[in-house]
Amino acid sequence: xxxxxxxxxxxxxxxxxxxxxxxxxxxxxxxxxxxxxxxxxxxxxxxxxxxxxxxxxxxxxxxxxxxxxxxxxxxxxxxxxxxxxxxxxxxxxxxxxxxxxxxxxxxxxxxxxxxxxxxxxxxxxxxxxxxxxxxxxxxxxxxxxxxxxxxxxxxxxxxxxxxxxxxxxxxxxxxxxxxxxxxxxxxxxxxxxxxxxxxxxxxxxxxxxxxxxxxxxxxxxxxxxxxxxxxxxxxxxxxxxxxxxxxxxxxxxxxxxxxxxxxxxxxxxxxxxxxxxxxxxxxxxxxxxxxxxxxxxxxxxxxxxxxxxxxxxxxxxxxxxxxxxxxxxxxxxxxxxxxxxxxxxxxxxxxxxxxxxxxxxxxxxxxxxxxxxxxxxxxxxxxxxxxxxxxxxxxxxxxxxxxxxxxxxxxxxxxxxxxxxxxxxxxxxxxxxxxxxxxxxxxxxxxxxxxxxxxxxxxxxxxxxxxxxxxxxxxxxxxxxxxxxxxxxxxxxxxxxxxxxxxxxxxxxxxxxxxxxxxxxxxxxxxxxxxxxxxxxxxxxxxxxxxxxxxxxxxxxxxxxxxxxxxxxxxxxxxxxxxxxxxxxxxxxxxxxxxxxxxxxxxxxxxxxxxxxxxxxxxxxxxxxxxxxxxxxxxxxxxxxxxxxxxxxxxxxxxxxxxxxxxxxxxxxxxxxxxxxxxxxxxxxxxxxxxxxxxxxxxxxxxxxxxxxxxxxxxxxxxxxxxxxxxxxxxxxxxxxxxxxxxxxxxxxxxxxxxxxxxxxxxxxxxxxxxxxxxxxxxxxxxxxxxxxxx
Numbered sequence: 001x002x003x004x005x006x007x008x009x010x011x012x013x014x015x016x017x018x019x020x021x022x023x024x025x026x027x028x029x030x031x032x033x034x035x036x037x038x039x040x041x042x043x044x045x046x047x048x049x050x051x052x053x054x055x056x057x058x059x060x061x062x063x064x065x066x067x068x069x070x071x072x073x074x075x076x077x078x079x080x081x082x083x084x085x086x087x088x089x090x091x092x093x094x095x096x097x098x099x100x101x102x103x104x105x106x107x108x109x110x111x112x113x114x115x116x117x118x119x120x121x122x123x124x125x126x127x128x129x130x131x132x133x134x135x136x137x138x139x140x141x142x143x144x145x146x147x148x149x150x151x152x153x154x155x156x157x158x159x160x161x162x163x164x165x166x167x168x169x170x171x172x173x174x175x176x177x178x179x180x181x182x183x184x185x186x187x188x189x190x191x192x193x194x195x196x197x198x199x200x201x202x203x204x205x206x207x208x209x210x211x212x213x214x215x216x217x218x219x220x221x222x223x224x225x226x227x228x229x230x231x232x233x234x235x236x237x238x239x240x241x242x243x244x245x246x247x248x249x250x251x252x253x254x255x256x257x258x259x260x261x262x263x264x265x266x267x268x269x270x271x272x273x274x275x276x277x278x279x280x281x282x283x284x285x286x287x288x289x290x291x292x293x294x295x296x297x298x299x300x301x302x303x304x305x306x307x308x309x310x311x312x313x314x315x316x317x318x319x320x321x322x323x324x325x326x327x328x329x330x331x332x333x334x335x336x337x338x339x340x341x342x343x344x345x346x347x348x349x350x351x352x353x354x355x356x357x358x359x360x361x362x363x364x365x366x367x368x369x370x371x372x373x374x375x376x377x378x379x380x381x382x383x384x385x386x387x388x389x390x391x392x393x394x395x396x397x398x399x400x401x402x403x404x405x406x407x408x409x410x411x412x413x414x415x416x417x418x419x420x421x422x423x424x425x426x427x428x429x430x431x432x433x434x435x436x437x438x439x440x441x442x443x444x445x446x447x448x449x450x451x452x453x454x455x456x457x458x459x460x461x462x463x464x465x466x467x468x469x470x471x472x473x474x475x476x477x478x479x480x481x482x483x484x485x486x487x488x489x490x491x492x493x494x495x496x497x498x499x500x501x502x503x504x505x506x507x508x509x510x511x512x513x514x515x516x517x518x519x520x521x522x523x524x525x526x527x528x529x530x531x532x533x534x535x536x537x538x539x540x541x542x543x544x545x546x547x548x549x550x551x552x553x554x555x556x557x558x559x560x561x562x563x564x565x566x567x568x569x570x571x572x573x574x575x576x577x578x579x580x581x582x583x584x585x586x587x588x589x590x591x592x593x594x595x596x597x598x599x600x601x602x603x604x605x606x607x608x609x610x611x612x613x614x615x616x617x618x619x620x621x622x623x624x625x626x627x628x629x630x631x632x633x634x635x636x637x638x639x640x641x642x643x644x645x646x647x648x649x650x651x652x653x654x655x656x657x658x659x660x661x662x663x664x665x666x667x668x669x670x671x672x673x674x675x676x677x678x679x680x681x682x683x684x685x686x687x688x689x690x691x692x693x694x695x696x697x698x699x700x701x702x703x704x705x706x707x708x709x710x711x712x713x714x715x716x717x718x719x720x721x722x723x724x725x726x727x728x729x730x731x732x733x734x735x736x737x738x739x740x741x742x743x744x745x746x747x748x749x750x751x752x753x754x755x756x757x758x759x760x761x762x763x764x765x766x767x768x769x770x771x772x773x774x775x776x777x778x779x780x781x782x783x784x785x786x787x788x789x790x791x
Contacts, residue, residue, distance in 0.1 A: 291402025
């Protein structure tokens with residue numbers, strides 16, 4: 001089925017749900033036409049983020065690379081700004097952040113960098129660097145003050161337009177006051193939010209004066225207006241205005257705080273004081289979370305069985321959920337969906353307010369201890385079994401990583417080196433698959449500190465060495481793994497010692513020191529006799545397979561990898577299975593057994609896609625390109641050159657994924673690629689090869705993987721979209737596929753929610769994601785796609 005290409009970008013749904021701001025939107029459009037950096041500047045709560053998202057939503061289609069949002073509100077470490085940008089661009093960097101400039105060099109895209117004020121210097125430095133490197137890049141930044149980067153155009157973001165005061169109406173107002181009032185930005189926002197909250201609110205002739213008065217009283221500040229609007233569930237607009245008037249009269253007299261800041265603070269105070277004591281306690285405690293959090297986190301951190309906390313937030317799950325839901329209903333907490341899991345966060349202004357209340361309550365120190373204990377315990381408890389549920393655990397870590405980072409920062413600040421070392425080891429698979437550079441930084445900083453016993457230092461050094469091997473950095477891997485071996489033997493960690501020796505053998509192979517690699521491999525084999533841990537066995541088999549590939553010994557590599565595949569399946573270790581299938585497939589390639597290699601490499605690619613292993617994906621795309629070029633022509637290939645064009649496209653796509661990952665071509669793969677390219681060029685001709693290769697480079701990762709896993713005669717990307725018939729599970733997640741199937745059956749969102757035991761709102765979110773992934777814009781098109789791909 002033909003479908004339009006999916007636009008690149010990561011704009012959230014808020015990009016299409018914004019009220020007003022015509023003047024500011026026009027100013028952004030005008031400035032971006034002549035400048036490469038536009039900064040939207042204003043105080044908290046004024047609506048800078050929504051304005052930036054709306055502008056990006058309108059302007060993004062003019063950029064072939066799409067519009068991308070970098071959210072910095074939850075980033076507390078200036079050293080992670082570059083990583084945040086790379087993650088927002090859907091990159092998994094294996095190299096330094098300096099690779100960002102080369103990646104963006106030929107791109108034409110729009111980057112929204114949101115909430116920069118607490119990281120001004122780091123953001124300014126990075127923005128200046130990438131704009132120098134990438135002439136097609138345009139940036140919209142939001143902050144409470146300018147970045148002060150050369151060429152920056154600053155647009156102050158004022159509050160929303162206010163309705164005219166009583167007695168100052170225009171002629172049009174006199175003729176149709178209610179109609180004119182409905183067009184006012186602040187009134188429209190209040191009316192929409194009140195209607196969404198109460199389900200019945202309307203702007204009428206009877207309440208128009210109170211609504212207009214409220215918007216004026218709240219200075220047109222969007223956050224303040226929303227906090228007032230949700231109260232229409234229990235109060236009339238007139239009652240809300242009366243109570244706010246009383247509050248402003250009591251709290252703002254004689255203050256030197258800027259008026260709009262005073263307005264927002266007073267409105268939040270008013271909303272806070274309307275909460276019962278349990279809700280107040282819960283709200284102030286939520287500020288301890290550095291990013292998003294789940295109901296389980298709230299129960300573990302904010303509720304307690306210990307007096308006096310129990311009297312405020314009892315640990316009963318239903319009780320906590322009811323209070324949290326109440327805060328969401330009152331717009332004090334923001335609810336989001338992360339896959340099938342509901343999560344929550346605080347608006348940055350609300351987080352600052354809650355922190356002041358927490359400090360005043362004297363709970364700050366105790367709560368930070370509970371926060372640190374909660375995340376440390378969750379990560380350490382999950383560590384022994386995470387590799388058996390790796391995809392699900394990585395989803396959880398994607399959601400919680402800002403909180404884990406906060407714990408690591410707290411460990412460093414408190415000198416709790418041992419806890420920090422145990423934590424970076426426990427979440428090691430996250431560094432391996434998502435954030436190699438960040439994991440290296442944490443490990444280096446912790447290992448440079450005193451403290452930690454032999455066991456903790458052994459684990460941290462092992463992780464540092466493992467990450468270095470994944471970065472092909474043999475020089476850093478060697479010393480770290482030497483320390484890991486010594487410390488693990490001192491601590492009696494036999495499995496860590498054996499794994500460290502196996503990794504050291506791989507590092508030696510990467511340096512072409514094959515004699516040392518074989519010696520270290522033998523030491524690893526002997527060390528295995530002291531442990532029956534299958535993780536250590538898999539690491540040893542990985543070293544034998546990889547060393548065989550580096551030495552061109554397909555027999556040894558294939559034998560070790562085949563045993564690794566068996567053990568990986570038996571233990572359910574997806575990470576090891578991914579690596580072992582890749583090794584076995586490459587060993588078959590070296591031996592010239594292309595028909596045997598194909599299914600192995602395709603299975604490995606499915607696993608690599610599931611756990612988002614970008615380096616594995618690049619290698620496998622290249623390897624499957626070699627399979628396509630190396631196979632003998634069959635009757636199904638027809639008279640054309642589809643197979644060779646497919647090979648060229650896969651190699652082109654692999655190059656794009658490799659550059660995005662910051663990886664280098666593996667030595668054993670280079671001669672295979674050279675032969676495959678030579679054969680494809682000879683059969684296609686140089687010009688046709690280059691066209692096919694360039695077409696592959698333009699493919700998204702999803703489409704490249706679809707092409708690689710499709711039928712051998714899949715249409716070339718220059719002619720039509722890849723066939724998804726055989727990879728529907730790649731395009732959609734499990735729950736999304738269930739929702740798509742029920743949409744195809746004609747069920748409504750409400751019916752789907754009842755069938756799957758999820759809310760109608762969650763179903764709607766899934767449907768929007770499905771449409772985005774498939775590049776369609778109607779339920780009928782989803783049904784047609786399902787009929788084509790799941791006949």
